[in-house]
Amino acid sequence: MTDLLKLAYDPKNFRDQAHQLVDLIADHLEASLNQTEKIVLPWMDPDKRFLKWQKDLGEDFDFDLFWKDTINETIHIHHPKYLGHQVCASLPLSGLGEMLNGTLNNGSAIYEMGPVSTAMERVVIEWLTGAMGFTSEASGVLTSGGSLGNLTALLAARQHQSGYDHWTHGKKDEFQPAVMVSEESHYSVSRAVHIMGWGQRGVIKVPSDKHHKLDAGKLEEVYKDAERQGIKVLVLIGNACSTSTGSYDPLEKMADFSEKHGLWFHIDGAHGGAASITPKYKHLTKGIERADSIVIDFHKMLGISALTTAVIFRDGKRSYETFNQKASYLLNDEEREPWFNSATRTMECTKNMMGVKVYSILRTYGPQIFIDYFTECYDLGSVFASLISQSADFELPYQPESNIVCYRYIGSGKSEDEINKMNAVIRRKLIESGKFYVVQTHINNKVYLRSSLMNPFTTETDMEELIREIRIYGQSG
Ligand SMILES: Cc1ncc(COP(=O)(O)O)c(C=O)c1O
The missing domain is CATH 3.90.1150.170 (Aspartate Aminotransferase, domain 1)
Structure with missing residues (x-):
């Protein structure tokens, strides 16, 4: 030595x-x-x-x-x-959590490598989904940032919505899938779609109104137009709120539209999704609990040091579809990955102790x-x-x-x-x-x-x- x-x-x-x-x-x-x-x-x-x-x-x-x-x-x-x-x-205090993370260096993507952080992460997710108004079916994971969070959710949406095993077989030539999203969306959404191989035609922009919110009155027209071009819209994405102007899309109307057309409804709530846990501002996110997936950055509006992002799924089982070969509904309970190995659901193979960072704040201050x-x-x-x-x-x-x-x-x-x-x-x-x-x-x-x-x-x-x-x-x- x-x-x-x-x-x-x-x-x-x-x-x-x-x-x-x-x-x-x-x-x-x-x-x-x-x-x-x-x-x-x-x-x-x-x-x-x-x-x-x-x-x-x-x-x-x-x-x-x-x-x-x-x-x-x-x-x-x-x-x-x-x-x-x-x-x-x-x-x-979240800085002190970072110090602990950096010094103890638990690479928490599998339980054995991050036992306490893994358990705390689940408590944090359950607390958050409960506070947002979801049922106990909801679940999710913490990951490194809203950009990765959007990709994580959209990969699950792709697997769930494609109608075939997209993960195994990849994109089919005759199949042009797409998301619909407002012009105001963060670039990470379009980046995620490109990473998924859907190309430029995979992002269909819905015009926004004078308040910079997605114009719900245009949804049907844009959707039909996509269909006419042979594009199969699989996902509708709402901003809560948009990055540039901070405007909230009409989430309830978008949830209605998604239900009507069998779309996956994703909400990019990286900045303002947490309004849903506040008595004063929760009206802004009315309908959020109807989304299939939501991204919320703790490092934006929740006071936690970067990066700490929650990716939430209304039906928690779907979180396993992000990287899964089979849709979760095709798996029986024995085949399903256990919740405590978060690498099966997040991009990180070595993950920092995000669970500890958030939990320690929740525990100390409530x-x-x-x-x-x-x-x-x-x-x-x-x-x-x-x-x-x-x-x-x-x-x-x-x-x-x-x-x-x-x-x-x-x-x-x-x-x-x-x-x-x-x-x-x-x-x-x-x-x-x-x-x-x-x-x-x-x-x-x-x-x-x-x-x-x-x-x-x-x-x-x-x-x-x-x-x-x-x-x-x-x-x-
Ligand atoms: C609405 C929205 N989504 C996603 C992101 C990306 O989040 P991150 O910087 O954590 O990757 C941002 C960042 O500003 C954002 O405002």
């Missing part, structure tokens, strides 16, 4: 390092949450940053300095002036912590939207239903082209200043700024400051 290996595994060394690092992380959290740290994203050109770290590797090492520097250079998601992409300001996180952030979305709509020189393109708010500075007397360019410049300047982090999107070919209110510590004062800052950049040209 080398001295270096002995040092790297030395429990005392680990204890000292852990204490030092936890102190630094706690200092960072304090500075971010209280805004004594003024910068959200310490902007640096990517090539310059690469060169900096390349040079660092050859220099003397100081543990404390190294971690301080690393933390400083991160984007500070816990800063109340982070109003960007949909990544939660993770509950610090389910209310998830409700509080979700509700506070959605409430902040309304506050921000109303501030924007009260500002005459700003435009709010639609009334948001979630904590994702799109808006733009219009100033006065400017052409469409000038407004688009101006908002792109405003975002770049904001980011380079480091004072706020917001993102950008296109709606009807126009440039909008986009903010997801992901941090319950963001205040109305922060929002007013952002509006002022945008105005200054807009006016300075």
